[in-house]
Amino acid sequence: MKVLGLHINCEVWWVYRKGPFRIVAINLGSTSTKIAIYEDETPLYEGVKRHSYEELAKVGQNINEQHIFRYLHVRELLTTSGVDLSNLSAVVARGGLFKPVEGGVYLVNERVLQDAIVGVQGNHISNVAVLVAKDIAERYGVPCFFVDPPCVDELEPIARFSGVPELPRTSIFHALNLRAVARRVAKDKNTSVEYLNLILAHLGGGISVAASRAGRFIDVTNALEEGPFSPERAGSVPVLKLVELCYSGRFTKEEIKQRLVGKGGLVAYLGTNDISEVEKRALSGDGEAELILKAMAYQIAKEIGSMSCALSGKVDYIVLTGGIAHSTLVTASIIERVQWIAETLVYPGEEELRALVEGALRVLRGEETPKLYE
Ligand SMILES: Nc1ncnc2c1ncn2[C@@H]1O[C@H](COP(=O)(O)OP(=O)(O)OP(=O)(O)O)[C@@H](O)[C@H]1O
Ligand SMILES: CCCC(=O)O
Known part of the structure; x- marks a missing residue:
């Protein structure tokens, strides 16, 4: 059963529906493309494609090339899964090196996509993940989220000093x-x-x-x-x-x-x-x-x-x-x-795919309000 999300005046209003919720989770690593399909907490499929050094060298690190390459691999894994996606509820991805944000579940909006392409805190394969997730979400007309990205920044002020004012410490972690x-x-x-x-x-x-x-x-x-x-x-x-x-x-x-x-x-x-x-x-x-x-x-x-x-x-x-x-x-x-x-x-x-699904479920069930990336 689908969930309806309305985007009004920069606030997200959700009309919560009962589950079960079918969710696609996408986690791109530097050398792998991982996906999972869950029905609520139950995994229906987990698939991984490993990419050799030679394969990746041919594709290059350019975000557009990686976007196409990874999208095709995700589509192939989805097809291989044999899981019916006509009743998909949401797509969720590992977020990238966007602006510093608090932890939580975020809606993928235009600003996220722009910052993923620009790579505001650097280029990282997780930037590509949200682009691919959004493509899949649009294809099925469902909401798209990212959860606890590597740019989560909850550092105390005292932890930000490096000793060089031009080089403040920043929070990039798993x-x-x-x-x-x-x-x-x-x-x-x-x-x-x-x-x-x-x-x-x-x-x-x-x-x-x-x-x-x-x-x-x-x-x-x-x-x-x-x-x-x-x-x-x-x-x-x-x-x-x-x-x-x-x-x-x-x-x-x-x-x-x-x-x-x-x-x-x-x-x-x-x-x-x-x-x-x-x-x-x-x-x-x-x-x-x-x-x-x-x-x-x-x-x-x-x-x-x-x-x-x-x-x-x-x-x-x-x-x-x-x-x-x-x-x-x-x-x-x-x-x-x-x-x-x-x-x-x-x-x-690591249980990143499960963690992504759990984040999306918290939102779909109304236990957590998705944050807006500004
Ligand atoms: N059973 C194992 N015994 C020893 N080392 C292992 C085992 N399984 C994985 N590793 C090592 O763990 C490392 C990869 O860990 P992991 O899969 O958590 O990282 P990743 O997802 O590739 O990258 P990152 O966690 O930085 O995003 C590799 O160095 C790999 O050799
Ligand atoms: C959180 C990602 C940092 C890395 O790629 O090592």
Whole structure:
């Protein structure tokens, strides 16, 4: 059954209908296209397309080319699903690097689409996700949402200083997964996020560490330019040496950016972004692989220590999540260094598609009002 959304004077008026609600969720990663179709909380289909380095190199990073390429893959997955979409209720996507916003569920409007194309806080594949989601939503005449985008910014004023007035710190992190995992921790501990102080680390292709006080992310490491190195990102680097590198004449601006985001971290040191492979190498006696994996864990632990100060030491749990949280070598190495702060809970993998669907359901059921992106 469909939901009717009316857009009047910049306010959204919803006429709520009873479910069940059929929802398409779209999550684009740098190397994958993931979709899910849910009927309420029940998954009807989950599909993923992995894109090789060679395939992506042919398409290029241009937003228009990526838009067409990803749209065709999403359409193919929808067809493969065999699920009837004639009674679709909504489409929901991971939001992109738009202007800083509060967490929540947002309606995809013209401003979102414009900012996704411009890339107000940078180009990221999640910008493309909302364009593709809107195409699908228009095709079926249903509302389109994005949920907890990477540009969620709830930083306290004190957390915004970098030491260079022209370079304030900004909040770019895995907000979608971390908020969903925070909710899951609260549920597992029979409480609500409003009563918890958490340090959450998303350990994926990129890594972000966040301090959540009573459900708000008061400080985070910006996954694209700060904190620990990750499989593909450099994280914090010695800044004066970076300036020297920029002016060395050896690299173009784009090449330097690639060294920091995309080809930094494990890729730069070991030529792979695959933690399982690095683990295998470490366990079979490759000392360099072992040291670099431990160095990554060491940097993650240091960042967790730093977030414990953001929470003035009042930490209920440390939470490790994301694909790398499957690696006991990495998690054990982190836990050894942070156990003095609080108990660590490990939630391997990510549930971003489910988190997207849950966000859309909260709106469709009238439990949450969708926010307007201005
Ligand atoms: N079972 C596993 N054991 C060890 N490492 C794993 C396992 N599964 C995934 N990983 C590692 O996790 C990383 C990918 O994590 P994840 O899927 O959360 O990231 P992503 O979605 O690609 O990127 P991001 O989370 O930054 O958006 C890769 O480095 C991968 O090798
Ligand atoms: C939240 C996304 C940051 C990244 O791609 O690492």
